[in-house]
Amino acid sequence: MDLKRKEKRRAFLASLAAVAGSVWGAPRLLAKAAAPQGKPTHHGPMVHNGLIYISGQGANDSGAVQGATIEDHTRKVMENIKRIVEEGGGTMDSILQLNVYLATLQDYEGMNKVYYSYFQNGGPARCTVAVAGVPGRSLLEINGIAAVVK
């Protein structure tokens, strides 16, 4: 089979599939399932199917952190998270899950002190561990999932 015939055959099969699809409505069903929902993803967090996916935030993301303590770093990270969640149509109270990665477990109490101040009405399900390294000269990194509520 030469290239032209191959191409023609492919085009025919594609049009056949399109006709069959329009009869049964399958493409519409699939398109609906795959359609992005919520905010566009170019300038904001990843939002899909009512959930906001928060990338790992370090203290030096969105500008260098002011101050060197775990409290300073935690506050900066939590402010980043707050901004991302609100951009995505959520609130601090609609955060479902957060993972906290600490550069050292010695910062656990200091992190907690600042972290708790952001959740007065019941916080998300949280998981905290200390890891071998956090990128970007940050004392911690936090990622998570929030629900769209707005």
Next chain:
Amino acid sequence: MTFNVLGKHREFMSRLSSAYAGPVPEGIGVAASPSAAQGQGGIQKLGYDGQPATGGISPVVVHNGLIYVAGQGANENKSEATLDITTHVQRAMDNVKKLVEVAGGDMDHVLLLTVYLATLEFYEAMNRAYRPYFPNRGPARCTVSVAGIPGKSLIEVSCIAAVVRH
């Protein structure tokens, strides 16, 4: 298109959509249950006793058919861990089981689970203690050893599960 054909088309479509939903555990994609809708935005934050959680960490959060379980340790909270890894795994997994069930799920519908170990030397012993919690089929799991786990626990486990009853 006659009414009859339209009806058949609809029947086919509903069969098609139920075929799509087939392999997905029950409860996923189901709209929030009446009880789950009580919280703001259909979010429920619960404690080990099933009562609303108000602290900075909620042990379990339920939203849109999914259960988010916070990291569970052995909660020994001594200055040094005194119990063995098997006991630590059992304590952490018993906590996970309790929270999943409090939230309306069960162990067969845990979807994704992460295990953090204090040292990789515990890997085999952890597996032995972990396996009995999933006699049918275990969740997608990810295991790493980390530099530190709070509360002197030898293990920390978090997971996401599906709501299966309302």
